[in-house]
Amino acid sequence: MATQNNYxxxxxxxxxxxxxxxxxxxxxxxxxxxxxxxxxxRRFRLEQLLExxxxxxxxxxxDIPREPIDLLVSLSGFSPETTILAFELLRPRRLMIIxxxxxxxxxxxxxxxxxxxxxxxxxxxxxxxxxxxxYQFIKEAAQxxxxxxxxxxxxxxxxxxxxxxxxxALAAAQLDLALCYINSTFDPxxxxxxxxxxxxxxxxxxxxxxxxxxxEAALVAFRHGAYAAAQARFAEIAETAYEPARARFLRDLxxxxxxxxxxxxxxLQSRAQVMRERLSDPGYSVTPTVAKRVRDQLVFLDxxxxxxxxxxxxPSFLLNFYLLGQHYRGLGRHDFAALLYYRTIESCFAQRLxxxxxxxxxxxxxxxxxxxxxxxxxxRYRAATExxxxxxxxxxxxxxxxxxxxxxxxxxxxxxxxxxxxxxxxALRHFKGQLTARNKSVLAHGTETIDExxxxxxxxxxxxxxxxxxxxxxxxxxxxDRIATLKFVVDP
Numbered sequence: 459m460a461t462q463n464n465y466x467x468x469x470x471x472x473x474x475x476x477x478x479x480x481x482x483x484x485x486x487x488x489x490x491x492x493x494x495x496x497x498x499x500r501r502f503r504l505e506q507l508l509e510x511x512x513x514x515x516x517x518x519x520x521d522i523p524r525e526p527i528d529l530l531v532s533l534s535g536f537s538p539e540t541t542i543l544a545f546e547l548l549r550p551r552r553l554m555i556i557x558x559x560x561x562x563x564x565x566x567x568x569x570x571x572x573x574x575x576x577x578x579x580x581x582x583x584x585x586x587x588x589x590x591x592x593y594q595f596i597k598e599a600a601q602x603x604x605x606x607x608x609x610x611x612x613x614x615x616x617x618x619x620x621x622x623x624x625x626x627a628l629a630a631a632q633l634d635l636a637l638c639y640i641n642s643t644f645d646p647x648x649x650x651x652x653x654x655x656x657x658x659x660x661x662x663x664x665x666x667x668x669x670x671x672x673x674e675a676a677l678v679a680f681r682h683g684a685y686a687a688a689q690a691r692f693a694e695i696a697e698t699a700y701e702p703a704r705a706r707f708l709r710d711l712x713x714x715x716x717x718x719x720x721x722x723x724x725x726l727q728s729r730a731q732v733m734r735e736r737l738s739d740p741g742y743s744v745t746p747t748v749a750k751r752v753r754d755q756l757v758f759l760d761x762x763x764x765x766x767x768x769x770x771x772x773p774s775f776l777l778n779f780y781l782l783g784q785h786y787r788g789l790g791r792h793d794f795a796a797l798l799y800y801r802t803i804e805s806c807f808a809q810r811l812x813x814x815x816x817x818x819x820x821x822x823x824x825x826x827x828x829x830x831x832x833x834x835x836x837x838r839y840r841a842a843t844e845x846x847x848x849x850x851x852x853x854x855x856x857x858x859x860x861x862x863x864x865x866x867x868x869x870x871x872x873x874x875x876x877x878x879x880x881x882x883x884x885a886l887r888h889f890k891g892q893l894t895a896r897n898k899s900v901l902a903h904g905t906e907t908i909d910e911x912x913x914x915x916x917x918x919x920x921x922x923x924x925x926x927x928x929x930x931x932x933x934x935x936x937x938x939d940r941i942a943t944l945k946f947v948v949d950p
Contacts, residue, residue, distance in 0.1 A: 473510045473654045480507060484648050499648065504567065508539065511653045512546045515640070519547055519658035529554065529611040531596055533618030533626055537650070538564040540616035540640050542571050547658045548612060548638070554580040554599045556592060556622065586618065589625035596629040612660070616640045637661040673705065680708065681948055683789045685716035703741030708950060710736045711752065715946055718759065719782060727763040730756050748950050754943045773931070776805035780924050781944055783917065792913035793901045799913075799920040800860070800896055806923040807863035810874050813931065820858035828870070838869035845883040846890055861890060877926035878919075892916060 471479075482488040484499035491498055530550035532541040534557040541564075545553055553574060557565055565581055572579075580599060584591045600611045613630050615623040616639040630637050638660045642651030676691035692709035696702040710733045717726040734756050737749060744752070761774040783798035808820045815827035825832060836854055842865045843851040855862035868875060868886060875881055880889060895912055898904035928937035 471506075473507075473514055476507050476510065477653045480653065481648070503539070503650075503653070504571075507653050508542065508571065511539075511656060512543060514654040515543055515547060515656040515658070518654075518656065522658050522660060524548065524660070525610055526551075527610050527612055528552065529599055529609075530614060531556065531599060531611065531626070532614040533557070533616070533622045534561050534564050534568065535618045535622075536561065536564060537617060538567040538571070539651075541568050541614065543640050543656055544614040544616065544638060544658070545572055547640075550612070552578050552580065552599075554582065554595070556582050556584060556595055556626075557618070558586045558622075559583055561618075586622045589621070589628065592622060592625040593629045593632070596626065596635075597633060600633055600635060612636045612638050614638050614640075676705075676708065677949075680712055683715075683719070683785065683946075685712045685719060688712040689716055703739055707736055707739065707742050707744065711947065711950060714755075714759070719785070721778075721782075723763050726759060730759045730763070744950055748947055751943060751947060758944055773809065773927075776802060776809060776927070777924065777937075777940070777944070779805060780920055781941065783920060784941075785946060787913050787917055790910075792908040792910055793899050795913050796896050796899055796908040796916050797901045799916040800893070800902075802920040803916075803923050804860045804863070806874070806927045807860065807867060808858070810867060810872060810927065810930075811858070811863060814870065814872065820863060823854070823856050823858055825854055830870070835869070839865060842869050842883075842886075846886045861893060864889065874923075874926050874930060877929060878922045889919070892919065 479488065480499055480502055483490045483502050484495055486495040489498065490502045493501075527548045527550040529552050530545060530548055531554045532544055534541050534555050541553075541555060545568075553572070555565055555568065562583070569579060582595045584595065596613065600609070613626045613635055615626050615637055618626075627637060629635070638658060640651075641657050641659045643655040644650075645652045672691060672695050676688050676695060679685075679691060680688035689709055689712035692705045692712055695705040696709055710729070713729045714726070714733045717723075717729050733752065737744075737752060743749075758774065758778075761772070762778060779798045779801040783795045783802060786792075786798060787795035811820060812818050815829065818824065818827045825835065828835065832854075839854055840850040843849065846861075846865065855866075858866065864880070864886065868880065880886060892912070892915055896902060896908065896916060898906040899908050900906065924941075925937055928935065928940075
C-alpha cells in the first residue's frame with residue numbers, strides 16, 4: 459500500500475487525476491493524513507478537490523440563467539460542499555445556513571471556505587423534523603433589505619435531511635421563492651457526488667411551475683367577472699405551467715368575455731374565432747355541457763358581429779343588453795345593470811314599433827307607415843301624455859325616445875303591453891317614475907347611485923319585456939332556455 463502525508467498537491471493535477479486519487483484514498487490504497495480511509499477521503503475532497511470542483515461546476519452551469527441574488531438560504535447536513543458550491547455559483551449578497559446541531563462542524567468548514575464576514579452570514583440551528591421552525595427562519599430572512607428595490611431569494615435544498623428539504627420547498631411555495639439544488643452523478647461506492655459532475659439547477663416557485671395557486675387566483679378573478687385580470691393571469695400561467703392547455707382555454711374564453719362585456723365588437727369577432735379553434739385543442743377537453751354552451755355563445759356572437767352597422771338594432775342586440783344587465787347585477791354593479799336594462803326595454807319597444815310598421819324608425823319616424831288616422835293618433839297621444847306627464851304633447855314625437863315609444867304603443871293598444879302589465883295610466887306613471895329614478899344615475903344624466911332595489915325593479919321590467927317580445931315574435935322558442943344557454947360560464 460502506498461503511503462503519503464503530503465497535503466500539498468501540484469497545482470498541475472487535473473480533476474480526473476485528483477478524483478482517481480480520492481478513490482484510492484477511500485479504498486485505503488493511499489494515505490492522506492490520519493484517521494480511517496473514509497475520513498481521509500473526506501479531508502482530501504475539501505482540501506484538494508473543492509476548488510477545481512467549483513471551477514468545473516461553474517463551467518457546467520454556464521448556460522443557467524441567473525439574476526443577482528440577495529439571499530441564499532442553504533440547508534446543511536454532514537457534507538458542507540453543497541452549500542459552498544451553491545454560494546459560489548450564485549454569489550448572493552447574504553447567506554443563511556439552516557442546520558441541525560450535529561452539523562456544527564460543517565458550518566465551521568463553510569465559513570472558513572467562503573471567508574464570509576459575519577454581516578453576510580446568518581446561521582440557524584434547529585430540529586430537522588420541525589417544518590414550522592424552518593419556515594419561520596426562512597420567512598424572517600426573506601424580508602427585503604430596506605434599500606432593495608426588488609428582493610431576490612433562493613432556497614438551496616441540496617443538503618440537509620430529506621424532511622428539511624421538504625419543509626424548505628413548502629416554505630418556497632408559501633413565500634413565492636425559487637429553489638435551487640446541485641445536481642450531480644452519484645458514486646455508489648463513496649456515496650457522494652463524482653467530483654466535476656456538479657451542475658446548478660434553478661427551479662421556479664413550485665406553485666408557478668405547476669400553476670395550481672396561480673390558477674386558483676385566476677379562476678377567482680374569472681368567477682367575479684374581472685375578465686381582463688383573469689385573461690392576464692391565465693396567459694402567464696399558459697407560459698409557465700407544466701400542463702398549460704387548460705390555462706390557454708381559459709385565457710381565450712376570458713378574452714371573449716372581456717370584449718363581450720365591453721361591447722367591443724371589433725375585438726370580439728377575432729377573439730371568438732380564436733376561441734372556436736381552441737375548442738378543438740386536443741390538450742384540454744372541457745365537459746360536453748360547457749363545450750356546448752361556449753359553442754352556442756359563439757354562434758350568438760356571430761349575430762352581433764356579422765350584421766352591418768345599420769342593422770344592429772336586432773333581437774340579438776336586445777337580448778345581449780339583457781344578458782349583460784343580468785351579468786352586472788349579479789356582480790353588484792347596479793349602475794351598469796340599470797343602464798343595460800334601460801337599453802333592453804328601449805330596444806323592445808323600438809323594435810315592436812318597427813314590427814307594427816315595417817320601415818318605421820324611431821330616429822326619423824314616418825307616422826304614415828302606421829296606417830292609422832293621423833288626427834286620431836295625435837289626439838290619443840296627447841291624451842296619454844296629459845295623463846302621464848300632466849301636460850299635453852303639441853305633436854307626435856320626433857325622434858322617439860323610450861317614454862314616447864311606451865306612450866305610442868299604449869295608444870296603439872299593442873299586445874306587448876298586456877303581457878308586460880302596462881295596461882293602465884297608473885301603471886304608466888309608475889313606469890315613468892322608475893325611468894326618472896334611473897336617469898339620476900351617474901351613468902345616465904345625474905350623480906346618484908343605483909341601489910339594489912331599483913336595479914331589481916328594472917331587471918324585473920326588462921325580464922317581462924324580453925319575454926313578452928319573444929312570445930310575440932318568436933313563439934316557437936323559449937327565451938328563458940335561450941338565456942340560460944347564453945349566460946357566462948362560471949366554472950369551466
